[in-house]
Amino acid sequence: MPENKLIVSSSPHVRSGVATPAIMWNVVLALLPAWIVGIYYFGPRAIWLTLIGIVAAAATEAIIQKIRKVPVTAMDGSAVITGMLVAFNVPPGVPWWMVVIGSAVGIAIGKQVFGGLGHNPLNPALVGRAFLMASWPVQMTTEWILPRGGSLSGATGLDAVTGATPLTVLKLARSTILDPASSIEQVESATASVQAIYAAWPQQLIGNIGGCIGEISAIAILLGGIYLIIRGFCDWRTPITYIAGVALLGWIFGGESGFFTGHALFQIFTGGLFLGAFFMATDMVTTPITKKGRWIFGIGCAVLTVFIRRWGGYPEGVSYSILIMNIFTPIIDRHTKPRIFGTKKAGQ
């Protein structure tokens, strides 16, 4: 027997077939429905802006890894996800170089400075988006494109007045309604526009609205999200608590004229909630590793999102909510350690 071939290693001697790159590429696959809807409503711009994001992210990763003299893993799927998500999180009308900068910053400052995959505390795509929001706030909040055959808000006849996405319509209307100086006509008109965008929730569900490239269609994102949950690549706890939390808190606090006047479906189908809940609040690297922690993470995101939408300076708060909760991840993990087998159960 050729004894020199015997490998002596410690157990276990078998491994599951699922590898990290496979998980990453499955996430890419799960993002495709949202991309397809974006392309349908915004046209070819949505294709090439996304491709630019992907190439920029992968190239940045490769260049920095070359400089760091570490193995180049630009094609492990994770940089592709970052590039895709940066593009998915910008208005479709922004110049292409903003996507390049967003992806490059996301990978460079959001990921590689910490040591690359697995070591970044914040979601790289959201770091990229935050950088763009801070640097080009006007483009990031106005370069909307009308969805094919639809309107920015999903409701008909409003765009001419406001030229804004649904959450902006709500924010503007609310300030009009709550402003004592507003005339009765102004209040009535604002209330009517709010009622119109609330009534348009089916359009917001399918994605026939204005918004960032990949965030418009809740249903397409849900499709990808369910795929990830079924394959075990994403934990259901965070998206469920996040979305349910926004529905509940949005109903309580998110209305245009006081408590309990919010519209739950409008709150969850508009803005970046579904994209955030299924693809960014579930990013493995930057979110809690305990089950209990994932509940807390989802609830925290929901609270922050609703509060930013209601009282913050921006109409939408998903990305900042997730970034803020990313910062809390280590402390959440620390305080939600599972009970070790054979130690006391709570209440004993």
Add this chain to the structure above:
Amino acid sequence: MADTFSGGIHPPEEKRYSSDAPIETLPAPEVAFIPLSQHIGAPAQPTVKKGDRVLMGQTIGEPAGFVSAAIHSSVSGKVKDVALHMHPVTGKPEPTVIIENDGLDERAEELTAHGESWQVVEPDEIRKIAANAGIVGMGGATFPTHVKLSPPKGKIIDTVLLNGAECEPYLTADHRLMLEFPDDIVRGHLLIGKTLGAGRLGICIEKNKPDAIEVLQKRVEGTGIKVHPLAVKYPQGAEKQMIVAVTGREVPSGGLPFDCGCYVQNVGTAKALYDAVSKGVPLIERVVTVSGPILKEPANLMVRVGTRYSELIEACGGAIEDIYKIISGGPMMGLAQFSDEVPVTKGTSGVLLFGAEDVEVRPELACINCAKCVDICPAFLMPTRIAQCAEYENVEMAEKFGALDCIECGSCAFICPSDRKLLHYIRRAKALVRAEIARRSQS
């Protein structure tokens, strides 16, 4: 009660290779290599020397202390030497009695065969027989059975579970044993129950062995024993996971099964105890599953202790490709061997052969916090965190994260998508924590 524990994994079962192969008796080896340490505890002291003639079943090693076990010759013949020989568990040469088989199988009648009166043997006598017959746990842990049958005063055991889960992939030895020797197993179970005065007896079998469940359900009628079909999930056969599945009790952290009134013993051990009490036969042979993707004719063999692995492999037609790994036991917890010259011991449940394809390892990547290991850890630990503690030699944190509560089932390393050698790191963490505790208790 639930039929399983929380956590766990589903590795490919791979039992099809050998599950339908009836137990065949492998002819006794021409030369038997019988290690003096085949158990947890002190190695036995040899009672024979070079040139002595020994009989089959004769004591050739006496227990050295309470936690130790007797060793018997598995053949009759002449002691060729008492020398060092490669050991399958320690991975290095260990004192071994090497016996040239004369082929006569002449038996030593050291133990009394109680025959049909096995039922009236008293508990103390049963313990003595277990000790004299050299019986140890045959699931792999090889803890001396007579010690286990003598729990400390004040520990009341009300539940005795026989472990027929056989949750390790490939292994089918216990499965075949349950099919072919159900009565011996049931009788051994009754003997253990009687010795401990336990009222609740259960035989635990994973549901992937419906035939064994059916057979045993018939054979336990009227005995008070209950058969517990358990979910097919690894590590269902781990003591603590089995106890919680059947009784809902958790063995306290740092404790033993008797701390929650339970006792678990492998089905093979129960049969060995019955054989010793009824037939007066010491533990000198066992069933070994010889299998693996590159073995020509996988089989379940009744093998004399001291038979070298090479002879088992040869009896099964050899390998169809170059052998890259020989595993003693199952692929999840078994030990990779340096040589095929190691002998079968009392704890050898399987000999597996892996080829080039089966040993390919993907490069280790960074942890991506996917938490798969946390989700599946049957001890409810955070394996990736303990592994990180080991990498950074942070002993204090490793202890806080419960490193010592790890049961080393390997589920974390199996599931890790980044192919991190989590269990390897955790073993390192455990060693560091143990050393630290020893240092603390000294100062």
